[in-house]
Amino acid sequence: MRRQRYDRRYVLATLLLAACAGKEHSPPAPLPPREANEVGVSRVWLQADDDEDALSVTVHYARGADSAGARVAEIVIDRSPELDLLSFETGAAADHAGKDVVVQEANDKQLRVLLFSPSSVTELEAGVLATIRLRHPAGARGELDLNTDKPLFAPAPANEGLAIGEPVQLD
Numbered sequence: 001m002r003r004q005r006y007d008r009r010y011v012l013a014t015l016l017l018a019a020c021a022g023k024e025h026s027p028p029a030p031l032p033p034r035e036a037n038e039v040g041v042s043r044v045w046l047q048a049d050d051d052e053d054a055l056s057v058t059v060h061y062a063r064g065a066d067s068a069g070a071r072v073a074e075i076v077i078d079r080s081p082e083l084d085l086l087s088f089e090t091g092a093a094a095d096h097a098g099k100d101v102v103v104q105e106a107n108d109k110q111l112r113v114l115l116f117s118p119s120s121v122t123e124l125e126a127g128v129l130a131t132i133r134l135r136h137p138a139g140a141r142g143e144l145d146l147n148t149d150k151p152l153f154a155p156a157p158a159n160e161g162l163a164i165g166e167p168v169q170l171d
Contacts, residue, residue: 042067044152045165046077046144054086055136055170057144059113059129061093067161069123070153073115077132080142080170081108084135088113093127101130110147124153142170 041064049056059075088103098120106112113130136142145167146152151159 040064040066041161041163042070042158043163043165044075044146046146046168048144048168048170050136050170055083055134057132057134057168059091059132060127060165061124061129062126063124064161068155068157069125070155070158071121071123072154073113073124073129073152074150075113075115075129075152076106076147076150077111077113078143078145078147079109079111079134080140080144082137082140082142083144083170085111086133086135088133089131091128091130093124094129096127097122097124099124103130103132136170140170144168144170 043060043062043064045060047058047060049058057077059077061070063069085103085105088101090099090101094101094115097117099115099117099122102114104112104114111132113132115124115129146164148164152162153159
């Protein structure tokens with residue numbers, strides 16, 4: 001039986017992400033406090049827009065002028081359990097860099113956004129990485145927050161000085 005090349009490349013990209021951001025590795029420097037948002041540093045943040053039937057969450061990235069470029073990402077979003085994943089779309093910045101985007105429900109309290117490419121080592125530039133649609137029950141309160149327990153980007157220097165956006169409160 002012949003194996004597909006994409007499967008092998010997907011496994012290699014996943015292994016690369018795990019090697020760069022796994023628990024056994026730590027970032028070269030701790031992530032900065034949330035209020036750090038200096039000119040020249042990279043930033044990642046969430047924006048949420050609620051419509052009648054769903055919540056649209058946009059994952060934004062701005063690369064700082066003096067920052068190392070990210071080539072792979074695993075962005076974990078802490079969420080309220082009431083928010084269910086409906087769909088997702090690749091953002092323009094990820095598409096421009098030739099990255100595949102996958103959004104998964106890691107568990108009932110977290111979403112995992114993966115950006116990778118089996119063939120592109122192009123660095124991410126500023127823009128939208130992904131747009132995620134979540135079921136948001138009427139009147140449900142909640143929160144979305146970027147989890148910083150592990151580095152978000154690979155290679156590791158892309159996390160140095162990374163400013164993280166504030167949690168998004170849902171009313």
